[in-house]
Amino acid sequence: MKNTTKQYALALYETLDGKPSGQVKTAIKKFVGILAGKNMLIKADEIVAEFVKVWHEKNGIIEAEAVSASGLDKANVKLLKKYIISLAGAKEILLNEKIDKNILGGVVIRYSDKVVDGSLRNSLEELRDKLIK
Amino acid sequence: MSSTKDFIVEQLKAQIADFKAGVKQETVGRVIEIGDGIARVEGISQVMMSEMLEFKTASGLIYGLALNLEEDRVGAIILGDYFGIKQGDEVRCLNKILEVPVGDGVIGRVVNPLGAAIDGKGEIQADKFYPVEKIAPGVISRESVRQPVQTGIKAIDAIIPIGRGQRELIIGDRQIGKSAIAIDAIINQKGQNMKCIYVAIGQKASKVAGLVAKLEESGALDYTTVVLAGASDPASLLYVAPYAGTAMAEYFLDKGQDVLIVYDDLSKHAVAYREISLLLRRPPGREAYPGDVFYLHSRLLERACKLNQKYGGGSITALPIIETQAGDMSAYIPTNVISITDGQIYLMPELFYQGNRPAVDAGLSVSRVGSSAQIKAMKKVAGKMKLEAAQFRELAAFAQFGSELDKDTKAKLERGKRLMEIFKQDQYSPVPVANQILIFFALVNGLVDDVPVERMSDFELGLYKYAAASGAKILKEIEEKKDLSEKLEAKIKELIRDFKNNLEYLIK
Numbered sequence: 001m002k003n004t005t006k007q008y009a010l011a012l013y014e015t016l017d018g019k020p021s022g023q024v025k026t027a028i029k030k031f032v033g034i035l036a037g038k039n040m041l042i043k044a045d046e047i048v049a050e051f052v053k054v055w056h057e058k059n060g061i062i063e064a065e066a067v068s069a070s071g072l073d074k075a076n077v078k079l080l081k082k083y084i085i086s087l088a089g090a091k092e093i094l095l096n097e098k099i100d101k102n103i104l105g106g107v108v109i110r111y112s113d114k115v116v117d118g119s120l121r122n123s124l125e126e127l128r129d130k131l132i133k
Numbered sequence: 134m135s136s137t138k139d140f141i142v143e144q145l146k147a148q149i150a151d152f153k154a155g156v157k158q159e160t161v162g163r164v165i166e167i168g169d170g171i172a173r174v175e176g177i178s179q180v181m182m183s184e185m186l187e188f189k190t191a192s193g194l195i196y197g198l199a200l201n202l203e204e205d206r207v208g209a210i211i212l213g214d215y216f217g218i219k220q221g222d223e224v225r226c227l228n229k230i231l232e233v234p235v236g237d238g239v240i241g242r243v244v245n246p247l248g249a250a251i252d253g254k255g256e257i258q259a260d261k262f263y264p265v266e267k268i269a270p271g272v273i274s275r276e277s278v279r280q281p282v283q284t285g286i287k288a289i290d291a292i293i294p295i296g297r298g299q300r301e302l303i304i305g306d307r308q309i310g311k312s313a314i315a316i317d318a319i320i321n322q323k324g325q326n327m328k329c330i331y332v333a334i335g336q337k338a339s340k341v342a343g344l345v346a347k348l349e350e351s352g353a354l355d356y357t358t359v360v361l362a363g364a365s366d367p368a369s370l371l372y373v374a375p376y377a378g379t380a381m382a383e384y385f386l387d388k389g390q391d392v393l394i395v396y397d398d399l400s401k402h403a404v405a406y407r408e409i410s411l412l413l414r415r416p417p418g419r420e421a422y423p424g425d426v427f428y429l430h431s432r433l434l435e436r437a438c439k440l441n442q443k444y445g446g447g448s449i450t451a452l453p454i455i456e457t458q459a460g461d462m463s464a465y466i467p468t469n470v471i472s473i474t475d476g477q478i479y480l481m482p483e484l485f486y487q488g489n490r491p492a493v494d495a496g497l498s499v500s501r502v503g504s505s506a507q508i509k510a511m512k513k514v515a516g517k518m519k520l521e522a523a524q525f526r527e528l529a530a531f532a533q534f535g536s537e538l539d540k541d542t543k544a545k546l547e548r549g550k551r552l553m554e555i556f557k558q559d560q561y562s563p564v565p566v567a568n569q570i571l572i573f574f575a576l577v578n579g580l581v582d583d584v585p586v587e588r589m590s591d592f593e594l595g596l597y598k599y600a601a602a603s604g605a606k607i608l609k610e611i612e613e614k615k616d617l618s619e620k621l622e623a624k625i626k627e628l629i630r631d632f633k634n635n636l637e638y639l640i641k
Contacts, residue, residue, distance in 0.1 A: 113178050
C-alpha cells in the first residue's frame with residue numbers, strides 16, 4: 001500500500017524531533033532521497049503543508065483568523081490572543097488579521113473548525129430574530 | 134390612538150433593553166466537494182451520525198444529512214436542490230436528527246418526505262415533530278397480532294388474512310396490480326377506525342395524482358396521508374421517505390390508534406440507497422447494493438408493531454411492496470424483504486393475463502400470523518375454502534391429462550371453478566366482511582353448485598343486493614357477533630335459498 005502524505009509528514013516530524021540542527025540537514029537529505037526513490041517528489045508541496053500542520057499540532061500552535069471592521073490595535077490583539085489561548089487550550093497563537101467592512105463592528109474569530117462570531121452584524125441579526133418572535 | 138403607539142414603543146424599548154448579544158463558539162465546516170446530491174465537508178469535528186446539517190449558500194439555507202463520518206471529512210446527502218451549494222460554503226451542525234411534522238394536521242394531505250405540503254392546500258398545521266429514525270418498540274411493549282385488517286379483497290381476507298400490526302409483503306412483476314391491492318385496502322378502511330399512510334417512493338407523479346383523486350372520490354382521503362418522493366426527486370428524499378411516513382404513523386401509534394402504512398415500493402427505495410452508498414464510496418456487495426441494505430429495510434419494518442394495552446394498544450400495519458424482475462423472487466432485495474415480513478401476497482402474471490384479478494397466487498402466498506386475527510365467522514368458512522382451493526389446484530393440473538373423471542373429482546373441479554370466479558374482483562370495489570362471509574358460506578355449503586360458472590359474478594352481486602334489501606338484519610348480526618351460530622347459519626341458508634328462487638336462470 002502507498003503511504004499517504006500525512007504518514008510521510010508524521011515520519012519526518014518524528015525523525016527530526018529533538019535533533020540538533022546539524023543532524024536535521026542530513027535527515028532531510030535522506031528523506032528527499034526516499035521520496036525520490038518512491039516517486040513521491042511531486043507530492044513534496046503537500047507533504048510540506050502536512051508537516052506544518054503536524055508541527056503545529058505537536059507544539060500546541062494554532063493558526064487563527066480575526067476579522068474586524070476597521071483593524072485592531074496592539075492592545076486588542078494581545079487581549080484576543082489571550083482569549084483564544086483560553087478557549088482553545090493552545091500554547092501559541094498565530095493570528096492572521098483581516099478587515100471586512102461588512103461585519104460593521106466587533107470581531108469574528110476563526111480557528112480550526114470553530115467560529116466565535118462577536119460581530120455587530122450578527123448581534124443585529126439576533127436582535128431582529130428576537131423582535132420578529 | 135397615540136397611547137397605544139406609545140405603549141408599543143415602550144414595549145419595544147423594553148425588549149431591546151433586555152437583549153444581550155450572546156457570543157458563542159460554534160463549530161463550522163466547509164464544503165470541499167459537491168456533486169450528484171453528495172457533499173464532502175471538512176471541519177465540523179463534533180458532527181454525529183445522521184445529524185442534520187445546514188448549508189449556508191448565497192440563495193439561502195439548504196439542509197443535509199451526515200451519513201459518512203471519515204477521518205478528516207464528512208460525507209453528507211443534500212435534502213433538496215444541491216445546485217445552489219458551492220465549494221467553500223459554510224456548514225453548521227444543528228444538533229438534531231431530521232424531524233417531520235406529525236399530528237392530525239397531516240391527514241388528508243400530500244406531503245414530501247420532509248413534511249412540507251405539496252398539494253397546494255396551504256402549510257401543514259402541526260405543533261409536534263417526530264424524528265424520522267427511531268428504534269422500534271421492544272419486546273416488553275408488544276403483543277401478538279389479534280385484530281384483523283379488513284382489506285375488502287376476498288382472496289386476501291379469506292386465504293391470506295392480515296392482522297393489525299402485521300407486516301405483509303405485496304410482491305410481483307410490474308403492472309399486475311400490486312398498488313391496486315394496497316389502494317383497495319386503504320379505501321376499505323373507511324369506518325374501520327384506521328389511519329392510513331401511503332408512501333410513494335420513486336413513483337410517477339401522474340400515477341400519484343390519479344391515486345389521490347381516487348382516494349378523494351371514495352372519501353378515503355379523510356383518514357389518509359400521502360407521502361410523495363417522486364421519480365424526479367433526488368435519491369436522498371427517496372431514501373428518507375419511508376422513515377418519514379413511519380414517523381407520522383408513530384404519532385397515531387403513541388395515541389393508541391391503529392395505522393395502516395403502505396410503502397410503494399421498497400425496491401426503488403433500495404435502488405436510491407444504493408445510489409447514495411456508491412456515491413459515498415461505500416463498498417458495493419451483491420447486485421452492487423451496500424452491505425447494510427438488509428438493515429435498511431429491517432429497521433424500517435420492525436417499526437410496524439402491535440403494542441399491548443399498557444403501552445396504549447395501538448398498532449402499525451405495514452404493507453411493503455416489492456417489484457420483481459420477470460418473476461425472479463430469489464433476487465437480493467425480494468429475498469431480504471420476504472425474510473423480514475410476516476408473509477407475502479404473491480401476484481402471478483399468468484393469473485393476471487388469464488383474467489383472474491387480483492392475480493393472487495393462493496399457493497405461494499402466505500400469512501404467518503394473520504389467521505389468528507380472523508374473525509370467527511370468517512375462520513369457519515375460510516378454513517374449508519383453503520382446502521377447496523388447494524384441492525382444485527391439484528386436480529386442475531391432473532384433469533388436463535384425461536377426460537375420464539369420477540363423480541367426486543368432477544364435483545370438486547366444478548366447485549373450484551366457482552371459487553376462482555368468486556375470487557375475481559374489480560378494482561376499487563372492496564367487499565364488506567359480512568358480504569364476504571355470505572358468499573363464502575354459499576360456496577362451502579354447496580349452495581352455488583347449481584349456478585353456472587359464467588353467471589357467478591352476476592349471482593354474487595345479486596346476492597349482495599338482495600341481502601342488503603331483505604337480509605340486513607343477518608348482515609348486521611354477522612358483523613356484530615363475528616361468529617356463526619347454528620341459528621344464524623340456518624337463517625343465512627334460508628336467505629340464499631330465497632334469493633335463488635328469484636333467479637330465472639335457476640328456475641327450470
